[in-house]
Amino acid sequence: LIELDRAHLIHPVASWRGHEKAGVRMLTSAKGATVTDANGKTLIDGFAGLWCVNAGYGQETVIEAATRQLRELPYATGYFGLGSEPPIRLAARLADLAPGDLKHVYFTLGGSDAVDSTVRFARYYWTARGLPQKDQFISLEQGYHGSSTVGAGLTALPVFHAGFGLPMDWQHKIPSHYTYRNPVGSDPAAIIAASVAQLRAKVQEIGGAERVAAFYAEPIQGSGGVLVPPAGWMKAMRDVCTELDILFIADEVITGFGRTGPLFACAEDGIVPDMMTCAKGLTSGYVPMGAVFLSDRLYQVIADHAGAAAVGHGFTYSAHPVSAAVGLAVLDLYEGGLLENGRKMGARLQAGLAGLADHPLVGDVRGRGMLAAVELVTDKALKTPLPAAALPSQRIFDRAWENGLVIRAFGNGVLGYAPPLCCTEAEIDGIVERTRLTLDQTLE
Ligand code: PMP
Numbered sequence: 430l431i432e433l434d435r436a437h438l439i440h441p442v443a444s445w446r447g448h449e450k451a452g453v454r455m456l457t458s459a460k461g462a463t464v465t466d467a468n469g470k471t472l473i474d475g476f477a478g479l480w481c482v483n484a485g486y487g488q489e490t491v492i493e494a495a496t497r498q499l500r501e502l503p504y505a506t507g508y509f510g511l512g513s514e515p516p517i518r519l520a521a522r523l524a525d526l527a528p529g530d531l532k533h534v535y536f537t538l539g540g541s542d543a544v545d546s547t548v549r550f551a552r553y554y555w556t557a558r559g560l561p562q563k564d565q566f567i568s569l570e571q572g573y574h575g576s577s578t579v580g581a582g583l584t585a586l587p588v589f590h591a592g593f594g595l596p597m598d599w600q601h602k603i604p605s606h607y608t609y610r611n612p613v614g615s616d617p618a619a620i621i622a623a624s625v626a627q628l629r630a631k632v633q634e635i636g637g638a639e640r641v642a643a644f645y646a647e648p649i650q651g652s653g654g655v656l657v658p659p660a661g662w663m664k665a666m667r668d669v670c671t672e673l674d675i676l677f678i679a680d681e682v683i684t685g686f687g688r689t690g691p692l693f694a695c696a697e698d699g700i701v702p703d704m705m706t707c708a709k710g711l712t713s714g715y716v717p718m719g720a721v722f723l724s725d726r727l728y729q730v731i732a733d734h735a736g737a738a739a740v741g742h743g744f745t746y747s748a749h750p751v752s753a754a755v756g757l758a759v760l761d762l763y764e765g766g767l768l769e770n771g772r773k774m775g776a777r778l779q780a781g782l783a784g785l786a787d788h789p790l791v792g793d794v795r796g797r798g799m800l801a802a803v804e805l806v807t808d809k810a811l812k813t814p815l816p817a818a819a820l821p822s823q824r825i826f827d828r829a830w831e832n833g834l835v836i837r838a839f840g841n842g843v844l845g846y847a848p849p850l851c852c853t854e855a856e857i858d859g860i861v862e863r864t865r866l867t868l869d870q871t872l873e
Contacts, residue, residue: 430455442588454830459486462849462856464835475836475860477849480651480683480800483710483771484762485851491715494758498751505750508743515753522760523720526692529701531722536748540682540708541575543719544645547678547704548579549742551643554676554727557734564599565635567628567675568645571605571653574680583645586652601635603627605650606658609793609804610812617659624658625665632673643676643703648694651683654843655802657795663698676703676727682719686710687763687771687850689798703727713759718752763850771850774857775799778846781861790815790868799850803864805842815842828870834863 431452439445440453455467462485465471477483484491498515505513520534535550537543548566555563566583568574574583581589582596590596604627606620613619632641648663650656663679670677679702684694688710691697695705704727708719723731731740746752775798782794782801792806807813822838829836837845848860 461485461487462852470833472830472833472835473848473852473856473859473863475834475846475848477847478714479709480688480845480847481709482714483686483688483799483850484713484759484767485849488713488758488762490761491713491755491758494754495715495751498754502750506745507748508745513748513750513753515750515757516748519753519756519760520748522757523722527705527722528693528695530725531701531705532725533723533728535721535723536753537708537719537721538717538744538746538749539719540680540706541577541580541719542744543682543706543708543721544575544580544583544680545577546721546742547643547645547706548583550704550721550723550727550731551676551678553734553740553742554730555642557730560639562640563642565601565641566599566643566645567601567603567631567635567641569605569647569650570602571607571650571656572602572645572647572680573650573652574645574647575682584652601631603631605653605656606662607650607653607656608659609795617661620659621662621665624662625669628666628669629673632675638673638675641673641675643678644670645678645680647680647682648684648698649689649797649800651800651845651847652839654804654839654841655796655800655845657797663695663700667700667702670703678702679705681705682708683847684800686713686759687768687798688800688847690768690772690775692763692768694797711759712752712755715755715759716749716752717746718749718756767850770852771799774848774850774852774854777854777857778848778852778860781857782846782864784861785865785868788865788868790872796846799846799848799852801846803844803846805844805868825867825871829863829867832863832866832870834860834867836860836864 434453456464457467458465463471464474502513505511523534524532568583570585572585574580582600585602606624608615611620613623632638667677679695685707703724705722712718785791786794790805792809792812793804795802805815822840826838
């Protein structure tokens, strides 16, 4: 299989040619918060797949719901007006649970096409309001918004741009709030003030608010290294957008569905975005699905403008009945105790990882709920980043694996954590202990 993988299966981010030396690590089964590899080794999945298996593996009610739906009706398309029960029920339940007036749901296949859909809806909305010149988009450095051409352009990680002719000329960035290495220091008020000023300056630079369609932010920047903004940052940015009449779009693809504690992180930030994107925990990795939530105002403007005419946006697998059936079953689990367990285990995880701050390699520990990062440095006072050559993240990943832990080792010396919400206390403690052991071995 490893040879066939090398020869035929492309996984570009891991490396175009696959893991050339060792080959891919084959997983064969999973249960709860653990995965088992082809050698029979069982590990704690500290990253829930790719921050997505929030409900944990092997949940029988989810498997049953998917199986039932596969038998009854595997497919129905809204493309020309057909409906099926699961996506309607899921949309209605989500509309009830979403912040504020985010009452309208468009289902996608994942996060990237959810982000793409927000760009299309934003453009359509401004055109409907007679302002088609509002066609510029702003996002944050170190942000991640997907791997489609549009999403990768809004993303600000260099590897997603190089060789792809990105970003496009209507996609602009302002600096991240990154508290640990912010040029204005770590004072929350100063960081918020700087971001507000940077957003206003960027809007001016690209032609004023009459040219800007939307601003994107993740409630916590995930792929950029789990960067948590100071409390009040989201609200301050939302307020600027409201004042300037720029759409505020919250990308909750990672933070949604209990990852930070509540069902949606925006609720904790006390804001209602104009649109919100979700994926990952929505179906917990069992099947693909994403969603865009639209506010009443946005929905009405688009609906009034379109009238009975078509709005040319739709995917073959939008509102897939099997994905929606899984979404409903997963939502039952979240509401039936998983969110609460996630909140308890999240507090334990944050406290446990904070206990690693005394380790000589640990420069920063940050996170919220079941989303966390440990940033490694060679000099704590100077915050010197680990030289990639001296300590390749692959080596840390490999050592953690040997110690029975799957973590994400980002290239910049940041270790990422996003365990399933079903973790037990022993599993959370295992994540912390195995991390300490891995760091100790790294020092040897
Ligand atoms: N937005 C954010 C914030 C994400 O983290 C991701 C995926 N990591 C995406 C969008 C893209 O989602 P997908 O990979 O499901 O297309």
